Amino acid sequence: MNDQIIKKMQQIVGNEWVVTDTDKVSSYCEDETEKAMKPKVCTDCVVVKPANTEEISQIIKYANDQKLTVVARGGGTSLSGAAVTIMPSIIISMERMNKIIEVDESSLTVECEAGATLLDIVELFNQHDSLYFPIHPGDEGAQVGGMIVMNAGGVRAVRYGVMREQVKGLEVVLPTGEIIYLGGKLIKNNAGLDLKNLIIGSEGILGIVTKATLALKPKDKYSGSLLVSFNDESDAVKAVTEIFKNGIKPLAIEYMEKSSILRAAEDIGMTWPSSVGNVDLYFIVSERKEDDLYEMYEMIVGICEENNAIESFVAESTKEQRTLLEIRSHVYPSMQKNLVDAIDAAVPIKNLAKYMQGISKIATKYNVEISTIGHIGDGNMHNSIQTEDAQKPENYDNLADEIFKLVVECEGAITGEHGIGKVRNDKLKIQFSEKELSLMKAIKNVFDPNNILNPGTAL
């Protein structure tokens, strides 16, 4: 990286907050995307660690004047290559901007800097009597800013929605260096076009989020987990539809192919409490009153039995609940050595059975293993494509195209939470018309006329 750029960065943030050492810089150039899918990484970068919004504004103004590429860096947990640097770049690491500014109990909000991690937030509210932050994508190293621009989801979206539903206000540095403030603690706000909702889910290409005000939820006193096994995947899907129809809203409903969950348990030397059937539904339930919790168990089991469930298991003790969660969390790591790609399409629940049958046919046609686990409660399934050596098969592009066409046929979206990043750009045209894509590109151009912010991402 050019010396002049490094000197300018040192002037803005101070020498000790500019990283140029090649090994250290490299660790900021990648994210958690599977090896077979990861774009070619460029490490000719400088890492800058600003202390505040004003410093970010100065860095961006300079980069925009000089037409230099800038990539914001959160926790680096993206699974779609969004945080990977593919050209010489100034990497703005948000790690020093991690303060929790205010918990406002009367507005049920928390205000924090964008570099606060999910772990910081979880730990803060573990100590709180009555409030918590409900969104939990799988990796607690993710930062608030990253979660906002990736519109993170996770297992609890069934009851509380995704990140978009939690973001009340934002402070953003635009790609031209100006600072803007969007939203606030309001419940109703109809003034002007909704720029806040454009930034949420923008994958870091429209601005750098520096502060956020997020909604909190009251804590439930009682919680538990319930596991129900089925022979047939379409019975499991039907049961979920019936559960919603009956007004039941668990915190999470996860769908798991038995073979994947048993493999994950074996991998970490634990035992999954059910060995019968081909698929499991894993419910996490929480209620304010103990009686309501038991009533919910009964209703869920009743509906599942009406839909041919073959076994159910209630995890009442904290130890049993932790075991289920630990094994569920290990499904993804247990596939790593064979994993080529994890497609995270979302389809309306009514079309899930059709989608899963289509996936099975595609797996047979291309002779690959595709295992399905995912957040069935919001229709966001994760199809993990695996081969013996974790390399893409030769015809991989055709295989992926067939899956995405199936998604669109099922009225779905080609990604439900991981985003387009730098790995699915060429698939957007399967879901969107030329007009829709040209509108998205025009919006990027209005925000970022010199295309300095994370080019090659999201579009």
Ligand SMILES: Cc1cc2nc3c(=O)[nH]c(=O)nc-3n(C[C@H](O)[C@H](O)[C@H](O)COP(=O)(O)OP(=O)(O)OC[C@H]3O[C@@H](n4cnc5c(N)ncnc54)[C@H](O)[C@@H]3O)c2cc1C
């Ligand atoms: C094991 C595991 C499980 C996961 N499970 C889920 C899941 O269930 N649901 C889910 O939604 N996700 C999941 N993820 C994905 C991941 O956690 C999210 O994408 C996360 O929201 C990214 O946050 P980050 O801070 O790590 O961002 P990074 O990976 O650092 O960056 C991602 C993108 O955000 C941009 N960015 C980062 N910070 C800012 C900022 N302050 N302003 C503007 N742009 C910024 C970057 O430039 C990049 O484009 C999982 C990841 C892992 C590793």
